[in-house]
Amino acid sequence: MQTSSEACIEADGLEKVFQVRRRTGVLRRERREVRAVDGISFTVPRGEMVGFIGPNGAGKSTTIKMLTGILTPSGGRLRVAGIDPPRERTRLARRIGVVFGQRTTLWWDLPLRDSYALVRRIYRIPGERYRANLDRCIELLDLGALLDVPVRQLSLGQRMRADIAAALLHDPEVLYLDEPTIGLDVISKAQVRSFLQDLNAEQGTTVLLTTHDLTDIEQLCKRVIVIDHGHLMYDGALAGLHEVGESERTLVVDLERELPPIEGVPGARTVRTEGPRQWLAFAAAASAAPIVSRIAADYPLVDLSLREPDIEDVIARMYAQQRPDAEAAAGTGAEAGTGTGTGAGTGSGAGTAG
Numbered sequence: 218m219q220t221s222s223e224a225c226i227e228a229d230g231l232e233k234v235f236q237v238r239r240r241t242g243v244l245r246r247e248r249r250e251v252r253a254v255d256g257i258s259f260t261v262p263r264g265e266m267v268g269f270i271g272p273n274g275a276g277k278s279t280t281i282k283m284l285t286g287i288l289t290p291s292g293g294r295l296r297v298a299g300i301d302p303p304r305e306r307t308r309l310a311r312r313i314g315v316v317f318g319q320r321t322t323l324w325w326d327l328p329l330r331d332s333y334a335l336v337r338r339i340y341r342i343p344g345e346r347y348r349a350n351l352d353r354c355i356e357l358l359d360l361g362a363l364l365d366v367p368v369r370q371l372s373l374g375q376r377m378r379a380d381i382a383a384a385l386l387h388d389p390e391v392l393y394l395d396e397p398t399i400g401l402d403v404i405s406k407a408q409v410r411s412f413l414q415d416l417n418a419e420q421g422t423t424v425l426l427t428t429h430d431l432t433d434i435e436q437l438c439k440r441v442i443v444i445d446h447g448h449l450m451y452d453g454a455l456a457g458l459h460e461v462g463e464s465e466r467t468l469v470v471d472l473e474r475e476l477p478p479i480e481g482v483p484g485a486r487t488v489r490t491e492g493p494r495q496w497l498a499f500a501a502a503a504s505a506a507p508i509v510s511r512i513a514a515d516y517p518l519v520d521l522s523l524r525e526p527d528i529e530d531v532i533a534r535m536y537a538q539q540r541p542d543a544e545a546a547a548g549t550g551a552e553a554g555t556g557t558g559t560g561a562g563t564g565s566g567a568g569t570a571g
């Protein structure tokens with residue numbers, strides 16, 4: 218395992234096996250092993266913001282629970298901020314922050330202000346530091362008007378910003394974010410992303426970000442780690458992931474009026490039309506700019522938006538590259554055996570972008 222004084226998270230052959238008992242008859246039960254995490258190795262240097270993605274059931278939450286010390290690994294070696302998580306869970310808790318998009322860590326019936334005061338007591342945050350961190354979060358996350366509102370009355374976007382602040386009051390070196398933009402509107406997503414960008418740049422906080430929204434990754438992370446069925450599938454730049462899977466982005470174009478399908482735009486093809494709206498697919502690793510300029514020059518353009526591919530789709534296409542029989546799952550005509558070498562075979566190690 219590569220050890221570096223700068224490494225903040227180090228996982229080497231990390232495993233988690235659950236024993237599940239299943240009723241198979243009136244008096245019969247079967248024991249079954251679920252290998253939720255099956256030999257994952259990766260290193261995250263201090264101050265890096267890394268996307269940690271994979272389809273449902275891939276093993277992301279199980280990995281994060283091991284990184285926080287909530288779950289004890291069945292095998293392998295793990296260090297977070299130099300600490301063995303399950304052995305020194307309490308010491309680790311002072312060094313990490315965790316935000317789950319789907320549930321709050323705040324007190325439902327308490328005004329936000331009181332929730333923060335409780336967080337301060339739990340972590341024994343010195344007064345001056347607490348006030349400075351709270352003031353900073355209030356300003357940057359726009360929480361001023363919400364401090365006296367009970368958490369249950371906050372909108373999803375407000376609650377998410379409030380939760381992020383709660384996770385940062387004790388100055389954690391590492392922040393785990395599990396779907397921090399799920400269900401948020403465009404403005405709230407932008408607010409959360411911009412805050413995380415500043416946090417990472419100014420405080421040097423190491424961030425592991427789990428998300429199904431590739432735009433989060435695109436805007437925040439230079440590096441992405443993909444897992445599936447407990448295995449590391451890919452570790453490198455997002456652009457490289459698109460190249461491996463030959464995934465596509467979609468340009469949604471609104472024209473002044475209904476017209477025949479747009480033609481003659483190099484690198485793009487019209488995949489759907491509906492009245493004045495048309496959908497054009499193009500390689501996700503390519504730039505949208507020349508395609509947009511060409512359409513704007515040749516067609517009466519009113520509006521357009523860009524859609525990132527689904528993470529599930531990108532991963533299915535990665536499989537299709539490696540196994541021709543998986544093409545159907547990807548729903549594409551992608552050809553097998555043309556991987557760029559940046560990806561990894563199923564269940565094997567992966568190239569690291571560091």
Ligand SMILES: Nc1ncnc2c1ncn2[C@@H]1O[C@H](COP(=O)(O)OP(=O)(O)OP(=O)(O)O)[C@@H](O)[C@H]1O
Nearest residue numbers: 235237251253271272273274275276277278279280
């Ligand atoms: N406590 C548990 N007991 C038994 N099996 C479990 C347990 N927790 C998770 N699993 C199984 O481990 C596998 C990985 O689950 P995990 O929740 O880590 O995936 P995930 O990538 O976080 O998925 P999602 O995106 O749906 O949250 C799944 O097959 C899941 O059913």
